[in-house]
Amino acid sequence: METRIQARPPAQDRAPSRIEQLCIERGLKMTGQRRLIARVLSEAEDHPDVEDVYRRALALDNKVSIATVYRTVRLLEEKGILERRDFGGGRARYDPADRGHHHHLIDVDTGKVIEFADEEFEELARIMARRLGFVLVGQRLELFGRRAEPVEAEAPGKRRKPGRES
């Protein structure tokens, strides 16, 4: 029940990244840019926004335009390979859907996002939906919390642009 991040191999060049693999399986035409973006997303252990993906892609290989990144993440979202999130920073964040269903706990003091999964909750969600007469097809759970040990409150910034989060 934790952030299942495991040591990922350097992913030098040709080993199709996790997400590239998914693209291939769905029959997407694999261009250099898509491969690049797929790789960035596969290696991301956080929830990058489009800007992040764009910057990281440029860092690896200076051959993408921001428009392509937008088009690609949108495509991947439609194909169910990515999930779009909104943690309140004004920009959409993306989350590879193949990490398994998980939820987020946002540290309201630092903005850090922690992933977690919970079987009991999954079950309860199904039940709640059924109770309302629906079959559950998706869910979104976000908890906002504060570290148990009080660490001295600080001035809460503005809402927009809270700086880099995880």
Place this chain on the structure above:
Amino acid sequence: METRIQARPPAQDRAPSRIEQLCIERGLKMTGQRRLIARVLSEAEDHPDVEDVYRRALALDNKVSIATVYRTVRLLEEKGILERRDFGGGRARYDPADRGHHHHLIDVDTGKVIEFADEEFEELARIMARRLGFVLVGQRLELFGRRAEPVEAEAPGKRRKPGRES
């Protein structure tokens, strides 16, 4: 455990609206515009976006600018009187926080939003947060479902601008 909407009195003129009351309690300067917006929000039984609030306010009294609506909902959000939502339509939606904690079930076929509350879930949320070493200060739960009785599927529109939802 349902959408607790009760017959609200016409709210003719001077009876401070539910939300105006909250504003007063927090010592906000009550201008005509704020009173108007507060009233619109108090009477809303759905999850209006800024445009909606603006239009409804204009309909009641032609004396607000969209900028003021933006500034006001932001203020009310900061004061904890409103909660911002994102149901995926590209615009922020607002939800009076005094209806009590509740969650949403979005009908993926119609886009309709159903509110519900669940004690068991509240409890579980607290536990999950504590398990991760946090004290729960907020939460957001959205279920996406499909009516139990299959009613004939229809083409799903684009992602942006899915039209009016509830």
Place this chain on the structure above:
DNA sequence: CTAGATGCAAAAACTTTGCTCTCTG
């Protein structure tokens, strides 16, 4: 009377699009 509110229009921030050229399958 004065700090805070409002209007208006301009600007920002984020995302999508039209069109031409390129490249995958």
Place this chain on the structure above:
DNA sequence: CAGAGAGCAAAGTTTTTGCATCTAG
């Protein structure tokens, strides 16, 4: 080779802001 994809810049949307002008307390 044809049709899908990429780049670039222009256009859209939604939200924020600067500034001069009001107004609640």
